[in-house]
Amino acid sequence: MTKTSTRRGFMKGGLTAGAALATAGLTAPARAEGDPAITEIQDWNRYSGPGVDASPYGKPSDFEAHVVRRNVAWLTADPVSSVNFTPLHELDGIITPNGLCFERHHAGVAEVDPQKHRLMINGLVDTPLVFTMADLMRFPRENHVYFLECAANSGMEWRGAQLNGCQYTHGMVHCVMYTGVKLKHLLEEAGVKTAGKWVMPEGADASAMTRSIPLEKALDDCLVAFKMNGEALRPEQGYPLRLVVPGWEGNMWVKWLRRLEVGDEPWHAREETSKYTDLLADGKARRFTWVMDVKSVITSPSPQMPITHGKGRTVLTGLAWSGTGRIARVDVSLDGGRNWVTARLDGPSLPKALHRFYHEFDWDGSELFLQSRAIDEAGFVQPTKPELRAVRGANSIYHNNGIQTWHVATDGVVENVEIS
């Protein structure tokens, strides 16, 4: 064993001991002689840490091991056609780290060799085309930050409060910077015929996902993306190529994108008939409900982020977003919607992207009913759940953007509730 590796092994042991000390420091009463976190020399203050060759691709601190995607086993028949959830409660700002972006697959993660990946354009075009990844890298590129929200985000909450944590109630959303090529440029290369009115993306995975997208949207702001947050797409996010459909339901953002067909009518694929149609109380169902409406959630305090510091200064924070454009304003209520104050938006305000809001207040230790209400630049106001149910019933599954209530008990414990 070399001297270096011995020291590294020692360091690893030291890390665990450090964690125990840090925890003890939080709970033990202050010693007369002072805080041992200060008065005692810490391992990291004495011993060298890992060198620059230790982790060619870095990972979060071991102390952040709890900040992970989580799934809910009973939601689906099988983890291969299923979903997991972004840990929104632990995150800040507006960008979701790539490794924490929620996953939704219909036949697992396709592991596609980029050398063998092809993108075909066919249908009502002048010249059906095939592109390699290398071809796609020669088109003009654009960078955009967009949220991607699953149509079923908050879907388990249609009938009432069910899952206890914003990771579960709102975590089928993420927001990254995409680098890609405008879909418009690709379609222009093939030449869309006058009769072409719809575009159908298709995935290369075993679910061969297909959706129908109107040509106007395809030509407006859709991207064919190969990078997220600066690096290649993660396999679970469609490596090496995915469709980006800003503001629209996540199902349409076809991953492992291999084909775009142009047609004169929609295809009515399984994912726009059986699924991603919204059953109303009268037995009719809405189809082609593409846009994700104005929405927000308080990420802290929340069930997974109780108030542990007692009374006094408290930071309330959360996320707001709208498929229509920018968020103009977020209001926050501490008393279940009786009274509202306008929260402070902070950070970039980009269309069809997550927005971060804060509201700092002095908590007097009494119970709270926290709510947030987003308003987008078009003037649409986030509705309450009762307002949504009044017009839709409780069986829509998708597009639940109702206002969320968190109950903060006097001990700081937070619960997902519905209120009168």
Next chain:
Amino acid sequence: GTHGVLHLGRPATEAEVAAWDIDVRPDGLGLPEGRGTVTDGEALYSEQCAACHGDFGEAIGRWPVLAGGQDTLTNDRPVKTIGSYWPYLSTVYDYIRRTMPFGNARSLSDDDVYALTAYVLYLNDVVTDEDFELSRETFLSVDMPNAGGFIDDDRMSEPHYANKADPCMKDCKPGKAEITMHAAVLDVTPEGEDGADGAPS
């Protein structure tokens, strides 16, 4: 090539387009040659499908229910199946052909898919004759029960969106908030029957 503006990519061959473009539309566009009867489909179904979807399309565990549920769409707990909910038969053919059986997609022949589609119609009482043969020629003669059950997105007509009113800021509701429902499941997992309805699938 001479195509396009930037002259990137190359023309797709007919064989390449045929290999990938297998989608089928409600008007029958994309249907391949082929045929299969309800009886053919029953044998295939038992072998390839019943382990997940159940002998009668009733489903095992959380796997999708394929048959039944007619006239339940206004119920408190609707049962949405091919017979009770799906608007187009083309979707059945297209989806089976491109993605089923789960874990072994693209393994069925075009005739197999016609036969299975015919059998699923039989399970749903949409056809009642075991000798019924589904083919490109007979495909459009089948009427799906819920074909008229869909409307285009009209969310923007809902009162909370339509008026775009500046919302109330002060003394918006009388009295103190009272909890009417607690999160039923603390930190997840259980066997909650309720979850099925809201679950993405």
